[in-house]
Amino acid sequence: MTTVAAEGLGPVEDLAFARVLLDSVKAGRRGATLRMYRPAPTLAFGARDRFLPGFATAIEAARDHGFTPALRSLGGRVAAYHPGSLVIDHIEPSDSFITNTNARFTGFGEDYVEVLRGLGIDARLGEIPGEYCPGEHSVNVAGRIKAIGTAQRVVSG
Structure with a gap:
């Protein structure tokens, strides 16, 4: 990369x-x-x-x-x-740009959680009540603060 x-x-x-x-x-x-x-x-x-x-x-x-x-x-x-x-x-x-959307969201979210936890942050994957642009793949801190919102724009390549 x-x-x-x-x-x-x-x-x-x-x-x-x-x-x-x-x-x-x-x-x-x-x-x-x-x-x-x-x-x-x-x-x-x-x-x-x-x-x-x-x-x-x-x-x-x-x-x-x-x-x-x-x-x-x-x-x-x-x-x-x-x-x-x-x-x-x-x-x-990606050759599978039309499929695997959920797997990509989950994989990237888990990667971000792992990095933040490595920095000592209580990072978690999942939506929190009242967050802007809610999503099950949002990364939050301690279930209280949204830290990362993820999005995809997928094209063939």
């Missing part, structure tokens, strides 16, 4: 670079890639978010609070990033 170590590039540029990496892996120009970075304050909207009522108001509120609104081609709903966040883009080709 290739690692890409870079400072955050800027809100729009970070999202665009994630797409470049995905397209490069999909086209076979690079193998599995892992990129981690600390983002600038960004409110990253998913493509479907722009059709929701209140989208323009959300963009204005983001700017009012020091976040750059941006539209991302990868991911689902809106996500807020800030310098206290760590964004992990794990991209790898």
Whole structure:
């Protein structure tokens, strides 16, 4: 796996670079890639978010609070990033991109839990009541605080 170590590039540029990496892996120009970075304050909207009522108001509120609104081609709903966040883009080709979705979510979640436990954190896999963007593959701390939300954008490659 290739690692890409870079400072955050800027809100729009970070999202665009994630797409470049995905397209490069999909086209076979690079193998599995892992990129981690600390983002600038960004409110990253998913493509479907722009059709929701209140989208323009959300963009204005983001700017009012020091976040750059941006539209991302990868991911689902809106996500807020800030310098206290760590964004992990794990991209790898797969022949079984249509199947094995649950296994991928579980595997990555278990990997994150293992790493955090190795750091002495009481990490657990599973949804906690009231979490944003709930999911059974969320990683939490002590069953109280959501630490990691996972998402997939799967393409052939």
